[in-house]
Amino acid sequence: xxxxxxxxxxxxxxxxxxxxxxxxxxxxxxxxxxxxxxxxxxxxxxxxxxxxxxxxxxxxxxxxxxxxxxxxxxxxxxxxxxxxxxxxxxxxxxxxxxxxxxxxxxxxxxxxxxxxxxxxxxxxxxxxxxxxxxxxxxxxxxxxx
Amino acid sequence: xxxxxxxxxxxxxxxxxxxxxxxxxxxxxxxxxxxxxxxxxxxxxxxxxxxxxxxxxxxxxxxxxxxxxxxxxxxxxxxxxxxxxxxxxxxxxxxxxxxxxxxxxxxxxxxxxxxxxxxxxxxxxxxxxxxxxxxxxxxxxxxxxxxxxxxxxxxxxxxxxxxxxxxxxxxxxxxxxxxxxxxxxxxxxxxxxxxxxxxxxxxxxxxxxxxxxxxxxxxxxxxxxxxxxxxxxxxxxxxxxxxxxxxxxxxxxxxxxxxxxxxxxxxxxxxxxxxxxxxxxxxxxxxxxxxxxxxxxxxxxxxxxxxxxxxxxxxxxxxxxxxxxxxxxxxxxxxxxxxxxxxxxxxxxxxxxxxxxxxxxxxxxxxxxxxxxxxxxxxxxxxxxxxxxxxxxxxxxx
Numbered sequence: 361x362x363x364x365x366x367x368x369x370x371x372x373x374x375x376x377x378x379x380x381x382x383x384x385x386x387x388x389x390x391x392x393x394x395x396x397x398x399x400x401x402x403x404x405x406x407x408x409x410x411x412x413x414x415x416x417x418x419x420x421x422x423x424x425x426x427x428x429x430x431x432x433x434x435x436x437x438x439x440x441x442x443x444x445x446x447x448x449x450x451x452x453x454x455x456x457x458x459x460x461x462x463x464x465x466x467x468x469x470x471x472x473x474x475x476x477x478x479x480x481x482x483x484x485x486x487x488x489x490x491x492x493x494x495x496x497x498x499x500x501x502x503x504x505x
Numbered sequence: 506x507x508x509x510x511x512x513x514x515x516x517x518x519x520x521x522x523x524x525x526x527x528x529x530x531x532x533x534x535x536x537x538x539x540x541x542x543x544x545x546x547x548x549x550x551x552x553x554x555x556x557x558x559x560x561x562x563x564x565x566x567x568x569x570x571x572x573x574x575x576x577x578x579x580x581x582x583x584x585x586x587x588x589x590x591x592x593x594x595x596x597x598x599x600x601x602x603x604x605x606x607x608x609x610x611x612x613x614x615x616x617x618x619x620x621x622x623x624x625x626x627x628x629x630x631x632x633x634x635x636x637x638x639x640x641x642x643x644x645x646x647x648x649x650x651x652x653x654x655x656x657x658x659x660x661x662x663x664x665x666x667x668x669x670x671x672x673x674x675x676x677x678x679x680x681x682x683x684x685x686x687x688x689x690x691x692x693x694x695x696x697x698x699x700x701x702x703x704x705x706x707x708x709x710x711x712x713x714x715x716x717x718x719x720x721x722x723x724x725x726x727x728x729x730x731x732x733x734x735x736x737x738x739x740x741x742x743x744x745x746x747x748x749x750x751x752x753x754x755x756x757x758x759x760x761x762x763x764x765x766x767x768x769x770x771x772x773x774x775x776x777x778x779x780x781x782x783x784x785x786x787x788x789x790x791x792x793x794x795x796x797x798x799x800x801x802x803x804x805x806x807x808x809x810x811x812x813x814x815x816x817x818x819x820x821x822x823x824x825x826x827x828x829x830x831x832x833x834x835x836x837x838x839x840x841x842x843x844x845x846x847x848x849x850x851x852x853x854x855x856x857x858x859x860x861x862x863x864x865x866x867x868x869x870x871x872x873x874x875x876x877x878x879x880x881x882x883x884x885x886x887x888x889x890x891x892x893x894x895x896x897x898x899x900x901x902x903x
Contacts, residue, residue: 412683413632413685414632417685422631445809445811445812445855447812447855450655450859450902451655452656454551454650454655457549458653459643460626460641
């Protein structure tokens with residue numbers, strides 16, 4: 361166990377020494393390829409992920425999927441999208457939940473699950489690393505870190 | 506004095522035990538929630554452990570007028586501490602049943618649990634949401650999440666804006682509709698129902714149960730700006746609890762029964778990157794002769810530096826003075842007078858996941874006649890209109 365930890369530490373420090381761009385592969389917003397949406401603006405992405413609207417511009421009902429706090433992509437996504445910390449995102453959702461307005465999107469633990477969700481829901485929309493996107497999904501927004 | 510202190514400690518102890526039980530339930534709920542992402546039942550909660558003190562023994566400071574007594578120069582945990590638990594049953598994508606219960610210091614000086622809301626929510630279309638049951642009222646922006654400390658920056662919502670809004674729920678219906686306008690969103694909401702609850706006044710209680718309330722708002726979201734204009738009114742079903750205290754003729758003149766009070770408000774919120782800005786204005790027009798109409802507002806700005814968000818705020822309220830030749834009438838009128846400004850300096854520290862620690866200073870600078878926001882009559886005549894409030898709070902959600 362200690363050996364594995366040491367190895368992990370070595371790998372992590374090696375990763376940290378790499379240029380930032382290589383460590384943080386680009387995050388993108390993807391939708392189900394059949395939902396008819398080709399591109400989105402930052403505001404449209406924000407509106408959907410914050411539950412302000414539940415429809416794409418073409419009227420199709422959006423089914424956003426979020427990630428668990430434990431996955432680093434969640435913090436990266438909201439930081440790149442709005443410059444917001446996870447505590448602020450969670451504070452926003454606690455206001456929505458406890459005022460009875462709405463529940464937050466489903467949260468999943470891995471990019472593979474997010475991809476599966478987006479593919480299996482007609483209005484699915486989620487965020488993953490660009491390298492993980494395949495033909496079943498369409499990249500509608502690129503986040504610039 | 507000692508008895509009062511012991512009583513307060515006992516109450517704090519009871520509240521703490523309830524919080525502990527609540528946290529245990531929450532842990533169980535969290536475990537089950539992780540196991541099943543798309544489940545039919547959910548259990549969530551929020552809470553605050555708060556302590557505050559003022560620099561004056563002349564009046565008691567309260568969080569809002571739903572509280573029968575407040576705090577003085579000693580550290581006291583009553584006014585800001587709360588525990589809330591909310592259960593949801595998600596029958597299908599459109600239909601949901603929600604019940605929320607809170608434990609906090611109540612109008613009747615107890616900590617008996619209350620059902621804050623209990624409603625059925627039905628979303629017939631993605632842009633339309635309907636609710637029926639016991640609902641929270643959004644008289645002003647954020648008024649329906651006033652006790653969820655974790656959801657906002659300050660220890661408590663700015664008092665000069667919120668303390669005279671003791672209404673929390675209605676038995677009725679509401680409808681919200683969202684209309685996209687390009688990238689921006691227009692949201693409309695309307696509600697109607699009967700008020701539920703009691704407002705403590707001196708050692709009596711003003712029953713507002715059954716008073717019809719109606720209102721609505723228009724909200725416009727432009728990028729990171731949210732702008733809202735709202736209107737609401739309440740038509741009181743009962744008179745103020747002054748029977749036997751004033752002659753019949755004076756009481757008749759001061760009657761609130763079947764009189765309508767109008768609430769107007771304008772709010773703007775900016776929330777992007779490290780900045781949070783809020784500007785709120787309200788006007789309350791009293792349709793009765795007992796309470797004074799007033800104008801209030803606040804500005805609040807916070808800037809996050811990693812996990813810490815220092816903030817600055819300024820709030821004010823001023824009511825229109827009324828006088829009468831009848832000493833009884835002018836006494837009651839004077840009781841509802843307010844004229845003060847408050848500076849707010851504080852800091853929120855998001856110390857762990859879903860937990861925030863806050864420290865805040867409020868400097869109230871007002872006229873000695875500004876007594877409506879407080880409890881306990883200033884019979885001594887020493888109330889200067891000025892006091893400082895020091896507050897500490899731990900807010901959490903689960």
